[in-house]
Amino acid sequence: MAISISVAVRLADVERAATRLAGVAHRTPVIRSRTLDERVGAEVTLKAEGLQRSGSFKFRGAYNAVSTLTGAAAIDGVCAASSGNHAQALALAARLCRVRAAILMPHDAPASKRAATEAHGAEVIAFDRYVDDREQLQAQLAAERGLQVVHPYDEPLVMAGAGTAALELLEDGGELDVLLVPVGGGGLIAGCATAVKALAPVTRVVGVEPQASDDVARSKAAGRRQRVAVAATIADGQQLPTPGQRTWPVIDALVDDVVTVSDEQIVAAMVFLFERLKVVVEPSGASALAALLAGAVPPGRRVGVVLSGANIDVARFAALVTGARGGRSPG
Amino acid sequence: MAISISVAVRLADVERAATRLAGVAHRTPVIRSRTLDERVGAEVTLKAEGLQRSGSFKFRGAYNAVSTLTGAAAIDGVCAASSGNHAQALALAARLCRVRAAILMPHDAPASKRAATEAHGAEVIAFDRYVDDREQLQAQLAAERGLQVVHPYDEPLVMAGAGTAALELLEDGGELDVLLVPVGGGGLIAGCATAVKALAPVTRVVGVEPQASDDVARSKAAGRRQRVAVAATIADGQQLPTPGQRTWPVIDALVDDVVTVSDEQIVAAMVFLFERLKVVVEPSGASALAALLAGAVPPGRRVGVVLSGANIDVARFAALVTGARGGRSPG
Numbered sequence: 011m012a013i014s015i016s017v018a019v020r021l022a023d024v025e026r027a028a029t030r031l032a033g034v035a036h037r038t039p040v041i042r043s044r045t046l047d048e049r050v051g052a053e054v055t056l057k058a059e060g061l062q063r064s065g066s067f068k069f070r071g072a073y074n075a076v077s078t079l080t081g082a083a084a085i086d087g088v089c090a091a092s093s094g095n096h097a098q099a100l101a102l103a104a105r106l107c108r109v110r111a112a113i114l115m116p117h118d119a120p121a122s123k124r125a126a127t128e129a130h131g132a133e134v135i136a137f138d139r140y141v142d143d144r145e146q147l148q149a150q151l152a153a154e155r156g157l158q159v160v161h162p163y164d165e166p167l168v169m170a171g172a173g174t175a176a177l178e179l180l181e182d183g184g185e186l187d188v189l190l191v192p193v194g195g196g197g198l199i200a201g202c203a204t205a206v207k208a209l210a211p212v213t214r215v216v217g218v219e220p221q222a223s224d225d226v227a228r229s230k231a232a233g234r235r236q237r238v239a240v241a242a243t244i245a246d247g248q249q250l251p252t253p254g255q256r257t258w259p260v261i262d263a264l265v266d267d268v269v270t271v272s273d274e275q276i277v278a279a280m281v282f283l284f285e286r287l288k289v290v291v292e293p294s295g296a297s298a299l300a301a302l303l304a305g306a307v308p309p310g311r312r313v314g315v316v317l318s319g320a321n322i323d324v325a326r327f328a329a330l331v332t333g334a335r336g337g338r339s340p341g
Numbered sequence: 342m343a344i345s346i347s348v349a350v351r352l353a354d355v356e357r358a359a360t361r362l363a364g365v366a367h368r369t370p371v372i373r374s375r376t377l378d379e380r381v382g383a384e385v386t387l388k389a390e391g392l393q394r395s396g397s398f399k400f401r402g403a404y405n406a407v408s409t410l411t412g413a414a415a416i417d418g419v420c421a422a423s424s425g426n427h428a429q430a431l432a433l434a435a436r437l438c439r440v441r442a443a444i445l446m447p448h449d450a451p452a453s454k455r456a457a458t459e460a461h462g463a464e465v466i467a468f469d470r471y472v473d474d475r476e477q478l479q480a481q482l483a484a485e486r487g488l489q490v491v492h493p494y495d496e497p498l499v500m501a502g503a504g505t506a507a508l509e510l511l512e513d514g515g516e517l518d519v520l521l522v523p524v525g526g527g528g529l530i531a532g533c534a535t536a537v538k539a540l541a542p543v544t545r546v547v548g549v550e551p552q553a554s555d556d557v558a559r560s561k562a563a564g565r566r567q568r569v570a571v572a573a574t575i576a577d578g579q580q581l582p583t584p585g586q587r588t589w590p591v592i593d594a595l596v597d598d599v600v601t602v603s604d605e606q607i608v609a610a611m612v613f614l615f616e617r618l619k620v621v622v623e624p625s626g627a628s629a630l631a632a633l634l635a636g637a638v639p640p641g642r643r644v645g646v647v648l649s650g651a652n653i654d655v656a657r658f659a660a661l662v663t664g665a666r667g668g669r670s671p672g
Contacts, residue, residue, distance in 0.1 A: 039370065060619045061619055065619065122616075281655050284621050284655055284658070285453075285621075285653075285654055285655060288391045288392055288396065288620060288621040288622075288651040289619060289620065289621065290615050290616075290619040290620065290621065291619075320619040322616075323616055324612050324615055324616060324658075324662040324663075325662070325663065327615070327655075327658075327659070327662075328658070328659035328660075328662055328663050329659075331655040331656070331658075331659055332655075332656065332659050
């Protein structure tokens with residue numbers, strides 16, 4: 011019996027995404043630091059995706075999806091359920107492609123994220139994250155209004171777009187022994203692993219999750235998708251109970267390892283980035299560097315790290331770095 | 342009777358400094374932001390000197406001076422009195438030039454700044470800023486140990502080094518209608534104005550001071566050096582009572598205007614830089630952008646802004662942005 015392996019995304023998809031994003035997305039800088047290299051005993055190249063449009067890597071996938079969908083067929087617009095960076099990214103991508111966007115956001119989402127989403131012209135529809143079923147609401151909204159759902163991670167075009175970050179990191183930063191990538195739903199690492207394993211197969215790809223939401227680490231250990239009860243963590247972009255249906259087969263096949271970090275380790279990485287490298291990174295965005303600083307990864311000589319996003323307001327940053335309780339988001 | 346004008350620094354000095362700094366100092370990035378341009382109605386180019394080695398533009402002047410002095414004559418080392426960015430910059434420059442550095446620091450200087458200075462191998466000697474005469478202590482130290490004093494701003498080699506920031510800004514950012522530069526002792530603006538007025542005479546050069554220490558603005562208004570009583574301000578890099586003896590003639594001749602900003606306007610600029618541009622800037626470093634955001638400068642179409650430094654720890658940043666009293670330094 012032949013085994014059929016369904017691969018959602020290939021290098022050619024990432025390369026096509028790169029073509030679509032050229033001149034639209036920022037080619038974010040790679041950052042090097044003597045201080046960091048001395049601290050961890052490796053040559054580290056950081057990919058600063060917090061400097062991407064909309065403040066995170068999410069713009070890459072959102073724009074790749076929206077521009078392809080609207081290019082292929084006349085659609086009335088796009089929608090998604092997201093409380094975070096995908097909401098802002100999709101709103102911006104839709105504005106640039108001149109289609110409507112409707113975003114389902116939990117009614118307790120941060121006011122700043124709602125405001126940023128609306129500032130791009132999207133309609134925000136509130137739901138109760140503790141009562142409503144967001145997948146059902148999303149399907150209903152899409153059907154009623156003829157909108158195309160753009161899933162935050164479990165969508166091949168979104169994964170391929172995210173993978174362009176790794177493509178640029180390899181082009182601008184040179185060869186790597188290991189690449190560290192934050193993992194939430196798995197779209198970023200699926201796209202990045204696809205690019206890296208095709209272009210530089212010897213490079214190890216390691217995912218980093220918060221301890222409070224270690225579903226991908228457990229799934230890797232078990233060899234199949236696991237579901238966990240997500241505990242409270244400051245890494246709000248990585249609070250997911252199970253890997254995506256479409257991201258999981260890619261992670262299963264291409265990611266070498268997944269490690270976890272504590273909230274304290276994430277804050278330490280954010281402080282290091284602020285005080286030594288002078289860059290702002292949100293908790294989820296700092297998780298991969300946190301693993302490196304904490305020694306959770308046996309470092310190769312040349313280490314790439316994706317800093318995936320930087321959407322955090324000063325009040326929350328202040329609360330986190332001073333240890334105030336207000337900084338912790340509910341799980 | 343011929344009028345003799347003593348000019349401490351010329352374009353050729355800035356260009357020689359650029360040659361000395363090539364491959365040693367970072368060529369810091371210029372940053373552009375659609376959000377910022379829309380906010381102020383101009384095309385803004387930011388020069389991110391907080392990403393310079395030692396965390397501020399001060400490395401440019403310190404290295405230019407130390408490398409020239411040690412190249413010209415065998416000296417036993419360098420010294421300076423500084424509680425701030427010049428201390429760290431001089432310590433690093435001395436280490437790179439393999440000479441000793443002794444830094445007089447007030448005993449109440451922030452522990453982090455003292456630690457950073459010592460980390461570069463400098464000897465730190467504490468003095469009482471309320472009792473001791475720092476100029477006298479510095480002269481005594483230099484004489485006793487055969488050290489060369491490298492003044493933080495009132496030294497032509499230091500001014501010329503600082504001017505390389507403007508040289509790069511013009512090269513990388515293109516033509517400017519106005520350039521905004523933070524002013525403390527005046528070394529940065531003297532060097533920048535020298536470069537800009539030689540290469541692009543139509544570009545207006547405008548200095549920005551904290552309201553609490555408006556000695557240069559008053560001196561410009563009066564046409565001669567004025568001395569003020571410095572009040573409390575968060576902009577600790579700009580707390581000087583009078584322009585330098587050597588920087589003043591350059592400022593008098595080449596700077597078009599000097600405007601002032603409040604501490605509240607500086608904090609607003611720091612928050613904008615953090616939340617929208619994702620970069621860390623210390624209070625003094627944000628003062629020029631504060632003036633632009635506050636509308637204190639009639640903007641030209643193309644505005645350059647020097648963000649001069651980023652040495653601030655997370656605790657002080659948190660205190661400043663949340664309005665806690667701990668964030669204000671004594672005057």
